[in-house]
Amino acid sequence: MLHHISFDYMEKFMLDVFTAIGVPADEAKTCAGVLIASDKRGIDSHGIGRLKPIYYDRIVHQKIQQASTEFEIVRDHLATAVVDGHHGMGMVVAKRCMQMAIDKAKKHGMGMVVARNSTHYGIAGYYPLMACAENMIGISGTNARPSIAPTFGVENMLGTNPLVFGFPTDEPFDFVNDYATSVxxxxxxxxxxxxxxxxxxxxxxxxxxxxxxxxxxxxxxxxxxxxxxAPIGGIGEENGGYKGYGFATVTEVLSAALQQGAFLQQLTDRDANGERKPYQLGHFFIAIDIKCFCEPTDFRKSAGDIMRALRESEKAPGAERIYTCGEKEHLTGIERADSGVPVNEALQKDMITMRNELGLGYKFDFE
CATH class of the missing domain: 3.30.60.50 (Hypothetical oxidoreductase yiak; domain 3)
Structure with a gap:
């Protein structure tokens, strides 16, 4: 049976789980914050649903991820930097990298930071939105374990590789196209x-x-x-699958080549002998300071005007409304502020398992 849990309660539970498995308190707060942001926005594939299989199991049972993050700056040159995450928490690596990019953009107009030897960093849209909050354009992407076949191929070569842009607007929500390059x-x-x-x-x-x-x-x-x-566009060329294939490849190159990290089928959790190993993911983060081009308030209005014009354009027969990127997530956040995070029976079992294994003092309403 589906059950709903309040944002605060769910975030506290995730924070306590991260802390109990060895993530330092400040880093655990970052990790729980990224996951609850996903649940708030209705991206249920990347919130509490990812806590056990992607983070808890990899740290506790598979031992292919570090609970404490060693954040090493390998290169630092004016507007750019290369970081090594040493297989720590991807959300911690990513948030620090985007903040570095933002700080560099404040000095130089633009900033770009790439990371290697990182891990799953949650919803990609979280990081461009950090830039939007600073009156900047934010861009981020990450490679991932092989999943996508190239057009006319059947072998999983590329990751789901999101390529995400965030633009501040004068509306209650910013534009952010947070999705994978696969269908x-x-x-x-x-x-x-x-x-x-x-x-x-x-x-x-x-x-x-x-x-x-x-x-x-x-x-x-x-x-x-x-x-x-299949890449965005689907199987084959007929519906434009080569376009999604191309964008996935762009993300792969920017995530791996600049920081000289692992790519394509190197991004698995098994070595040549079949033994478990870290995923070695790469990410990139770009911040562009709008004030170097125009007044941020003017940019926000223009961006908002573009979104409003799109939504007010003629609708298809039977369609109730047109949305722009970030709008549905904003509306879901308003709706869930009262109802909370939906948790199905499978997730309930995961939460009980983690609680019991860690000896946490929680009694859930769904029990």
Missing amino acids: IQRGKIEQYAREGKDCPEGLIIGRDGKSKTNSKQILEDLVKGEAAL
């Missing part, structure tokens, strides 16, 4: 599997070149290399 991303498939749903046709390609729909089987096949995600 669907692994977290959404995990969500389908938890809910007992099949994936829609045409999103996953098997080694035989045919579409796959069984969510649980797809997750197994992705790990075994027997299935791959």
